[in-house]
Amino acid sequence: MSLKMRLGLVFSGALFLVAVAAWIYQLKEGLILTNMQNSYSWGLYISGLAFFVGNAAGGLVLTSSIYLFGVKKLKPLAKLGALTAFANVTAAMLIVLPDIGKPIRLYNMLLHPNWMSPLVWDVIVLNLYAAAAAIYLYILMLPELTGRLGWLAIRVDDPHAFSERWAKRIAPVALLFAIGIHVVTAWIFSTQGARDWWFSPVMAPDFVSVAIAVGTTVVLLAAALAYGTGEKYQEAYRALGLIIFMATCVHLFLMANDLVIHSWYGNAETHRIMDIAWGDFGPAHLFEVAAPLLGAWLLMRPQILGSLPRLLASSALLIAGVFVHRFLIMPAAYNNIPMTMTPFGLPESHWSLPIASGRFLPGMGTFLDQYAYFPSLVEVAILIGIMAYAVFLVLLAIARLPILARENQ
Amino acid sequence: MKMGMVIDLEKCIGCRSCMVACKQHNAQPPQTWWNRVFTPGSHRHLTPPALGVEFFLPVHCQHCENAPCEKVCPVGATYHAEDGAVLIDYERCIGCRYCMSACPYGVRQFNWEDPEKAHARSEYQEKYHYGYPEDHRHEGRLVYSPLRPKGIVEKCTFCAQYRDKGELPACVRGCPGKARFVGDLDDPDSDVSRLIKSRNAFTLLPEKGTKPTVFYLPPKAKEV
Structure with missing residues (x-):
């Protein structure tokens, strides 16, 4: 194991342990340690859920490109795609835990599931996708599970043919779950008629498009770090860059479409939404539009894809923009109190x-209709720790398992 | 049987007695209020937003027939009791707060910390306890407890602990103007059904399609 790898594992592992400690502290004291309150009841943790779910789309993009659209040049990156998908979808499930007031009672989801609740659907589809990503990764690794790792391999006559055959069979199923996690996570928000900001049919397709953009960026970032930016991989990187750019454009179109319709009709509720989305959070909104667009545009350019620092910076810009986009799910929903009225005699x-x-x-008073939410130190520490968990898992798998193409090891 | 409530805004004097009765009887922790009375249009309660327009609006759980909170609850902790009241099972709630987002009326309250600690934080007198002193089970499920478990959601129960003993909810008993009525909406001859028909009763946020079982009777214009 290289020194860089060791340092990466120690650093990300330590950050994850800090998050675990912060969560234990929060379990003891309650969610009072967060900066949420009744009128602003979801914050950084649930934004984090949407963020990690989006990042997990890498597996979806690669399997569908390779097996449905026949983009064979992406094949060397298939395992990285499945790995980042597994790491991020499990991170998505982990970040929900600290948001739960009584996590010890989560078994009630198994004993008394309410089939009407999109949260139950989301838990099911997230678990199915995590399982599918893990199985898919295993099937892809099977031919290389020899020697030291031989005990992990199931016995089949021709591992290469078996792997090829089953990867093709599992791909469409995994694809279904993959689209499912974005759609169902979006439905958690967009089924809420109480919140005008969320109650929009465009949310699910937008979640899919933003996920394809950011999930592919995560794979590109991981691939560039693992393989470098040599000529051998440029063709694959250019294909990813094109997918990222197209998905970003679709996402920005869907978002703008939603905002135009919200603002055009111009009733009091939508005025309030636009005051928050374009007013209070104007600079953040500019960033959520400009950063992914600029990042995606740069990631299409050969001179960026050919230079590791530039590729990393452009990817980071896109991911940061998407993160801010996820943070902005909340303010225009919670700072727009649904219970409003035009009082008698005061039109x-x-x-x-x-x-x-x-x-x-x-x-502050007890009764609030406005609240400037900013996450507490505990919330930030837990979110960073869960990000570190995803990095740790990817690094550990690369160090211990045959994830990377052989000749590069 | 479908429990319903009618609040006559003509009779409401904005005294907030129902708010206090509700808070005390149901042992609500500091900063938690199941029932809120405000002056619509005004940022200051009991201060008219304009000369001659003054009325008050009490809002608590609307016990909706099509309750979004019940639909989103992943574990069925929020449920419709047989009489139509929407209740929360304190032993099943996992504290995900999905219901708080889904409720358009802002009536759901979370226990952000242990209530004893909240008392100390708000400098309540030590060992001072208020409210109905025993746990209460309705249809076998824990729907009231004087000391709430940390990390669960709570809200108005139409005073399940009193109704099960044949008494009226605390807000109804505590209203000096007798502005509140409870009864059976399925019975066309009940007080509530007759008031709804004869006095142009309305519900809050009808456009949300939640079908509340709490009805309001509009106020007449005030004399100037």
């Missing part, structure tokens, strides 16, 4: 009923 007035905060907030 010009648009009045919101304040909500009891449920917790002591120094310098």
Whole structure:
């Protein structure tokens, strides 16, 4: 194991342990350690769920490109795609845990599932996708599970043919679950008629498009770090860059389409939404549009794909833009109180009923209709730790398993 | 039997007695209020937003027939009791707060910390306890507990602990203007059914399609 790899494992492992410690502390004290309150009841953790679910799309893009569209040049990256997908989808499930007030009772999801709840669908499809990604990765690795790793291999006559045959069979099933995780995660938000910001049929297709953009970027980033930016991989990288750019354009189109319709009709609720989305969070909105667009545009250019630092910076820009996009799921939903009315005799007035905060907030009243949420140190530490978990898992797998193409090891 | 409530805004004087009765009887932790009374259009309660327009609006759980909170609950902790009230099973809730997002009325409250700690944080007198002192089970499920478990969601139960003993909810008993009525919406001759028909009753946010079982009677214009 190289020194760089060792350092990476130690550093990411340490950050993950910090998150575990922060979570144990939060289990003891309660979610009072976060900066959420009753009128702003989901924050960084649930934004993190959407973020990791998006990052997990890499497996989907690669398997569908290779087996449905016959883009054979991407084959050397298939295992990396399945690995980043598994790491991110398990990270998505992990980041939900600290958001749960009584995680010890999660067994109730098995004993008393409410089949109407999109959250139940999401848990099912996330688990299925994690299982599919793991099985798919195993099938792809099977021919190389020899020697030291021989005990891991199932006995088949011709491992190469077996791997090829079963990868083709599993790919469409995995693809179904892969699209499922984005659609169902979007439905958690877009089924909520109470929140005008979320209640939009465009949310599910937008989740798919943003996931294809960011999930592919995660694979490109991992591949560039593992293989470098030599000529051998340029063709594959250019294919990924094109997918990233197209998906980013579709995402920006869907988002703009939603915003135009929200703002065009111009009733009081949508005015309020636009005040938040374009007003209070104007600079953040600019960033969520400009950063992915610029990042994706750069990732199509040969001079960027040929230079590791430039490729890393462009990928980071896109991922950061998508992260801000995920953060912005919340403000325009929660700072727009659904219980509003035009009081009798005051046709010009648009009045919101304040909500009891449920917790002591120094310098604030009990009843709030506005809340400037910013995550607490515990929330940030846990989110960073879960990101570190995904990095740790990918690094460990690369170090121990035949993930990378042989000649490069 | 379908439980329903009617609140006569003509009779409501905005005194917030129902708010206090609700808070006390149901042992709500500091900063938690199941029932809120405000002056619509005004940022300050009991201050008219304009001369001659003054009415007050009490809002608590609307016990919707098509309740989004019940539909989103992953574990069925929020459920419809046989009489139509929407209740939360304190022993099953996992605290995901999905219901709090889904409720358009903002009535659901989370226990962000242990209530004893919340009392200390808000400088309540030590060992001061208020509210109905015993756990209460409705149809076998724990729907009220004087000390809430940390990390669960709570809200108005139409005072399940009192109704099961044949008494009225605390807000109804505590209203000095007798502005609140409860009864059976399925019975066309009940007080609530007659008031709804004869007084142009309305519900909050009808466009959300939640079908509340709490109805409001509009106020008449105030004399100036």
